[in-house]
Amino acid sequence: MTGYARASGAVPGAHFACELRSVNGRGLDIRTRLPPGFDALEAELRRLLATHLSRGSITFTLTVERDTNGGEVFLNRQALATVLDALRDLAGKVDAERPRLDGILALRGVLEQREAPLAPDAEATLSAAILQATADAIDSLQAARREEGGRIAATLLMRVEEIAALVARAETHPARSRHSIAARLRQQLALLGEDAAAIGEDRLAQEALLLATKADIREELDRLTAHIASARSLLESGGPVGRKLDFLAQEFNREANTICSKSNAVELTAIGLDLKAAIDQLREQVQNIE
Template sequence: MTKPLASMTGFARGSGNAQACSFTIELKTVNARGLDIRLRIPTGLDDLEHLARKRLSQRLNRGAVNLALNVSNNSAQTEVTVNEQALGTALDAIDTLSGRIEADRPRLDGILALKGVLEVKEAELTDEARTQLKDSIMAEMDIVIDDLLEGRRLEGAQLLEVIADRLTEIESLTAAAESNPSRNREVILERLKDQISALTESEVGLSEERLHQEALVLATKADIREELDRLTAHVAAARNLIKQGGPVGRKLDFLAQEFNREANTLCSKSNNVDLTAIGLDLKASIDQLREQIQNIE
């Protein structure tokens, strides 16, 4: 079964609960030359980074990938501890000021209320609870990746329609260049005769051998047969890649560059207004094609 084309742009979000914790996963992808994965994992769950990176690498081929995991502990259980260093600093300051200022010494509740003296921490999860939380996160991550891929496939289908239209347009313009009257044998010969006549009548004397060489150059410049054949072949190759499906974005991008090369050569060889106009339309259509192709995985 042919794998459909997919865009590199997508977004998906998921959430869940496990072991008195709630979590959210946000996954976003944008265009990139290769696969660039960036993760934001909370402290204490660092070992999930390797698992998440591996999972994403298995499912995605190209794109800049940003995954953010946020976890909140909803447990009412907390641990209160005294920061001995902060308490010692506060007591030293009180002793110092007592000798300089006449005032009652602060009460215990006042000292404990000083910033940093008391530290309130969420209760640590047990190893078993942490394992269950990680399992829940990874299960939800698979769902989020599925949602992302589905979104990328839907956008890929829309891109495919635009790309197919551009290929049809390029094919039509190539056919128009093929049938342009300026490419008739008689017209080309007449133009060559005029150019050779201009060379022979110029003040610069040309030997018969040099004149023959100049005639060959003029004939070669007037012939766009190879460019037209290559444009036709590139259209067929692009359609075959689309039919093949899967991650073919790089190959399509290379073809778009080749399309542009042939259109540039066609324009440079043209000495007919109508043919030049066709060449410029080709370049515009090829630019639109490449713009869409760069979104393909």
């Protein structure tokens, strides 16, 4: 969601520049910096930005310079009086030459240059030109963001395929079978010095079935498979998919946590932890797209 764009223009009596900066953000946050006198244009600028951008922290800066021809120089008598009062107060206290008139008038705020106002129809022309330049800057920003999104999409697809490979490993892992669970029960009984034959195969089968039911991750694997298909479809569809992928990443993480909690074997737990690591990497990258 990062990018920069600039568009400029001019109308009789003024020229201007529109700058757009975009950085990553969970939602859409628009900040505008407008020169004095353009507050009435802010609502329309925000509407234009919100129509074309759906995510990111956006900063819009407008600079306007009016032609000085036809303007006037204004003497700020209040500022001049303040300066003269300060000079009188310092007289005799500071060993320095008295300032010259040109030096006093050069002080900031004493002389002000006022730009010639535009005619009402010229102001409307300027506002329309600024909105058009803003639309052009948005187009340039979107092009930059699409280019960045194309690069990130390849990385996201790699993460999704990594998650799919780990789900396939969990799907086929022998530790999930009831026979494997029964075999581990026999080993544990042997370590405790118990005779599995004395307990009976029926009892062992019942205990193995109970443990297999508690450790069953069929539902979690099915949901993960469905989420993987959804993620692939979103990446292929293009457009603003960042929020949907962010939601899918949360769902991925929820299923991975459940797999780890239900795991009845060290190998399955390791797969679950690898899943969580891949999902975290996916989620970090998702924050970078619209």
